[in-house]
Amino acid sequence: MGIEQHLGNSFVATSISFIANWSRKNSLWPFPFATACCSIEFMSCMTSDFDIARFGAERPSFSPRQADLMLVLGTITYKMAPVLWQAYQTMAEPKWVICVGACASTGGMFDTYAVLQGIDRVIPVDIYVPGCPPRPEMMLDALVKLQQKISKESVNDPKYRDRVEYLDKALNGGMSMSER
C-alpha cells in the first residue's frame, strides 16, 4: 500500500470488511421478539448482574426498523409466524437472528398441531441457543459467537444483495436454509 508513505503515520490502510464488521459486531441493536418465558431470561441479561452492555448490545430496539439483531425468544405458533416473517422483512440489512430456547429452535415440548417446529422453516437463523429456558450466560455466549461469526463475514457477501430472491430459491427446493 503506497498511500501510507504519502500520508504518514496518521493513516491506517485496512479492508472495508474489517472496519464494517468491527463496527457492526460491537453495536448490535437487539430486537426482542418475545413470545414466552425466554424473554424473562433476556430481561435478566439486560440487568447489571449479567450486563449485556459489555458486548455493545444494551440498546433493545422495540421497532424492527432500528434493529440489526433479532432475538426470537419463545414459542412461535403458525398464527404468529406471519408476524415474525413480517418483522424480519422490516429489519434493515445487515441483519442477524439468534434463536433462543428449545421452542423457537425446534418447537420444543410443543410438538402439536399449532406450533411451528423451528423458526428456521420461516426465517434464516445464525445462532441457536439450547435450553428451556437458557441461562443468561448462554445468551451472552451466543452473542459472542455471533460477533465471531460477523467478524468473518464480507461486505461483499451475496446474501446482502437480495435476501428475498435468496429465500425464494431456498423455498423452491434449490437449497436449504442451513446452507446459507
Next chain:
Amino acid sequence: MRGQNPEKNQELLKQVQLKLGKFVSLVEENHGMVVAHTQPDKLLSAMKELKENPLFNFDVLIDLTSVDYLGKRDVRFEMVYMLLSSKTLSRIRIKAPVAENEEVPSLIDIWKGANWPEREVFDLMGIRFSKHPLMERLIMPDGYIGHPLRKDFPVKGRGEDYLIESILRPVKKEAGAQESL
C-alpha cells in the same frame, strides 16, 4: 359456588320443567348445577325464554363450548351453554346434541357476546352456526385444514408445513369473503 344451594336448585329445576317443558327433554341436577337437555331446533326458543322470563332472568352467557363424543354416543357432538342470572345468582347448564354436519342456531340475536365463542367452536370443533355474521376461523390461521379439537384429529397434527407458503406470501383477504371449508 356462590348463589347455588340444593333447595334453590330443586326450585329452579321444577320451574324449568314447568315453563320450558315443550323445549326441554330432560332436566336434572348434576355436580350442583341444574342441567337442561334440549335439541338444536328448540335451542333458540329455550334460550329466549330463559333470558326474558322474569322468573329465570338468565341474562349472562358465561360460556359456550362443545364436546366430541366420538365412538361413545350415536350423536357425535354436544353443545354446552352456561348461563348465570345476575339477579338471583343461580346458574344453569343447557346441553344440545349435534350430529356431524348439523347446524346450530347462532345465539348472537340474544347475546352479542356469543359471537367469538361460536367462532372458536367452529374453528376447533367444526360445528357450524346458522345465521352467524362471520363464520370464520378465530384461533387457527385462515388456511388451516381440519378442526384440531376433534377426537379423530392427531394430537401432533397432520404436518402443518403447508401453511409456510401462505406465511411467506400472505394473500390479502377480501372483505367479507367466506372461507370455503
